[in-house]
Amino acid sequence: MKMIKIILSAVLSFCACMVQAQPLIVKADKPAATIRPTMWGIFFEDINLAADGGLYAELVKNRSFEFFNPLMGWAIQQATPATGSILVTNRLETDSANPRYIRVTRNTTTGKFGLTNEGFRGMGIKQNEQYNFTVWAKNETGSITLHVQLIDSTGKVLGESQSITISGNDWKQYKTSFAAGATELKAKLNVWFEGQGVADFDMISLFPQHTWKERPNGLRADLVQLLADMKPGFIRFPGGCIVEGRDLANRYQWKKTVGPVEERKVIVNRWNTEFAHRQTPDYFQSFGLGFYEYFQLAEDIGASPLPILNCGMACQFNSAEVVDTTQLHPYIQDALDLIEFANGDVSTKWGHLRAAMGHPAPFNLKLMGVGNEQWGPQYVERYKIFTKAIKSKYPDIELVNSTGPDPDGEKFDFLNDTLRALHADILDEHYYRPASWFQNNAGRYDNYDRNGPKIFAGEYAAHSVSTVSPLNKNNWLCALSEAAFMTGLERNADVVIMTSYAPLFAHVDGWQWTPDLIWFNNLYSYGTPDYYVQQLFACNKGTNVVPVTSNNEALKGKDSLYASAVTDAAANELILKIVNASAGTVSKQISIDSKKKLSAKAMVITLQNNDPDAVNSIESPQNVSPQTSEADVKGRRLNIILSPYSFTVIRIKMQ
Template sequence: MKHKPFSFVALAAGCMMAFNLSAQTVPSVKTFQVKADQVYGEIAPTMYGIFFEDINLGADGGIYAELVKNRSFEFDTPLMGWKEQKQNNAEGTLLVHNRGELNGANRRFLRLTSKSDQGGYGVLNEGFRGMGIKKGEQYNFTVMARQQGSSAMPVVVELLTAKGEKLGAATITPTGADWKEYKASITATGTDPKALLQVVAQGKGTVDLDMISLFPKNTWKQRPNGLRADMVQLLADMKPGFLRFPGGCIVEGRTLDERFQWKKTIGEVANRATLVNRWNTEFKHRHTPDYFQTFGLGFFEYFQLAEDIGAAPLPILNCGMACQFNTGEVVPLDQLDPYIQDALDLIEFANGPATSEWGKIRAEMGHPAPFNLKYLGVGNEQWGEQYVERYKIFERALRAKYPDVKLITTTGPFPDGPEFDYLNKTMRSLNADIIDEHYYRAPEWFQENVTRYDNYDRKGPKIFAGEYASQTVAIASPDNKNNWKGALSEAAFMTGLERNADVVVMASYAPLFAHEEGWQWTPDMIWVNNLQSFGTPNYYVQKLFSTNVGTHLVPIQRNNANVTGQDKLFASASLNQKTNELILKVVNTSDKAQDGEFVLDGVKSTQSKGTVQKLRSNNLEQMNSFANPTAISPVQQTVQVKNKRVKLSLEPYSVNVIKVKVTPNEGQYSLNKK
């Protein structure tokens, strides 16, 4: 047989083709250099926290577990939330009495007169879009009542389904002409998110009723008349560094008369004055005329909540200016003293000894020990010269008496523009402690501004990223969604916050809560209905960052540059001095998987295995829901560590948190200049 001559040209061509095919099918590996021995800053324990505002039924109808709406008849329409009830054609009358100045905070009560021997006559309360009642759970009913006349007329209290079926009942019998508190307990025989409370008198007679209240027994820490346990648990799970309260624009009020006044929110709940909520008619797309503040969740409860979840309390006070998007009312400078005194008294309420005037009130409310307040916000989103004038007066008074309390000031409602530029320059010239910046912007903005703080003055004021959320449609649009696109963009931006934690000492998403049927603003971090609550993808991004935060900053780079969007990748790195863990946060915003190799320089040794928590979805429109609350939620896996290297496929549209136990070099945590 005659063989064909061997062709070296053909062989070379074949090899070249194979090489080209290999280059096309094998993705290049992205190498990340982690310089763990180049510590350039410390991360404040307050780095990631929570911003609370009573918007979207966040307090009444939300985290405050009261189930009765308008329990003391103090809404502008006294019987709002109540309906007359006639059983078996019973007859009677309902009359709201106003005691006027005899009790300025709780002026009204209901006089119920039953005129029938048979049947029952009374009222029905609709709750906050219904009442969430669970089978087998205990519900505690209380009422202030007094009997008119010598008779002792029994009053039947019933839980009803939305269809009127009985879920449980109890009976109280008010006696005497003096106001007394009466209690009853009901264990529900069924579950209904739209249940109702019925209170009816049996037989003839007249009874006065006030502070008609119903709470689940199962509240946070089982505190009577407390907070919804499931909602607080979601907050506690974040391990937040701070709790900012009570807002937000609600601090300002549409007018100064409607501003938040902390002194009216403490003491006996029945003596806390009800106030219209500024969000009730703010947006034409979501008018909520029955939205009021009863302040059962007041400043004492805010401080207590912060303590419960291990967060530093961060109250914000009115600075003598109403919301500038509404009336923009201001207090004349020579009449600002009561506002300043409120601030001074608040610090004493939080930190003063139990023998001081305001510390004594705190102690009488059940907390003799101080709340250890270290931060105080002066104003919320004010801007212009009027704010600067008032801030200077506050600052002078507060620093004179409480020099150790850090003051938080504002740059207005926008992250740029003339209002921001003026306040940013002015507050820096005044050597402000912490400047609060807000940004509600499109997802693209968050990725484009990841380097926002790279060149901020390291010797200037610290930064509080006090309110931010990706607006997937437009700012304040009712069509904004808590989808993965928005959450992913926030994660990318947060790597920039963390890389600059030597300047940015606090950050919080906003708003916090939204009721499925009572919201005004979207997107929001946690959604609730009367029985359920769930975290959005945005919540899980916040939680991943806040529960995986180090104590010291170290560089993570590619090609000797910070990872700030090259190949749509974003990254930050930190060391946890307490646990000796190296923590890497890497966000892949591209639609392609990218192989990464992380070289861990500057440590003596590492453990052979680490962990990675992944948060991802291929669908940028994906959201969590009541039906599928964890559609997007973290998954944890083990990763191998060989020769101080970690190899990991960074999946499309993913947030990755890598943790590796390390043995640090001697002097590892000494700070270097950035």
């Protein structure tokens, strides 16, 4: 028996060596599917303080006093109750978008009186940065002046403005700027009112000077840079479930997010109380980051815009409220008007507004989503109506359509079959699943109909514990499993034309959902291991898929290996992507079948960690990050060592 075990062990070891000895064959002269520029993109949703408190650089929370509690985020500071008072006033009949303002009364010229704003889990303040303060105000009686201070957690003044005197009985905007003398993660803003009299105030705002591209009302530069560094092919906005709203009254309406920021209507964020384990009662949407800014961001980072619009259905996990199909006209008109806003001539109503906001040239919108994660016959009914109306006026717009919240099951099968029969343009598939699911489904699209609708892998992430669990982590095993799955997406680029991880952003002190691609606090940000996987695919996209096989089979999990290959016509390069999802080192010979001369050196980019549970953090942002080296190419072969738990990108020049 002992001898049999020894012999069996030897045979197994020999077989294992034979498996590892099988070379990878890359047929670099056999281009197959063309890879669309939109292949690897990003999905933005205002969850986890992604917009206000995140990408949108405004530092003041509840700047226009429109939260359910009008003074939420503010604290009154006064020497004695007799010093003065603050009255919240509502002018709903004359200003439905921004009805509330505060009336400040100072009864005496002595004693401190003012407001302190806490920011979004504090305010991130940088030493020597210039801060721009603005406020809308009008004087009623007497003479009121104000000045502002930034203070640290102990009350120490970090920076202070000069005084502003409020004059005149008409609303106008006042501005001042000042520099900060120190860096502080969780600063606060003091607004001091002085003098004696009565004045009205609204839209109290503070921005750093150095926003992305130095734009007033701009975006946080480090967060946009992380997006730009991914070189995304598209950006989907304004999100997923946030498009639907918990009910239709709270749905996302793009027309209320454009025009002057002081005229954009604040609403509660649907993630405000969604999860009992992470309730966020102070989570609202100011829409300072609105549809114009989304289009502008897409243009800035070289991404195609992909707006998603409500189709007359609220979130089916919440209220499941729908608009009767006879009442869909306003929703359809919103879709048609959005195309005009993005692409229309400046002589049109909505094209004129785009020009007035600073962008006379069109945004070249080519894609639009109808609904988010809807399902059932009621979605199909609305899909038909929307598609007919949009295609009749704008036949070249490609429409993205829902296949529900899951990648399989009754809801998915119904929509997949029905929308294929209706010849839909693009089907949006979502998968939040364990890491093992991603490894096991690398061949998901190998047998999809090549003549049917194209696929948008619109929301995906490997979850380390379970969906919606607050214990999920962006660990290396999850990211590596996503990389394995993505080799299958790339191999099937004739079917899968767009993909995006979700969600995109999360504030370390204000998240509701995890895992997320990019994490940040008020000062710093970092990409997760998942971020670097996405970045490596997007920055090594190529133009055409080419076959890469071992023993005449695609590598999609055998011996825990996964691979895909592309050529880049512009760079004259062959690009291989290989995942070793095992705990062992693997030696592979790569044989390249090509008539072109190959460079003697290959660039090798490796993302690796021996600990599958490894994560990045604010303190260790590069714990799992790409490392670059070289490998020798001898003739048409190279030998590569694939480290345990590794994702390797190999670039070879072809002349």
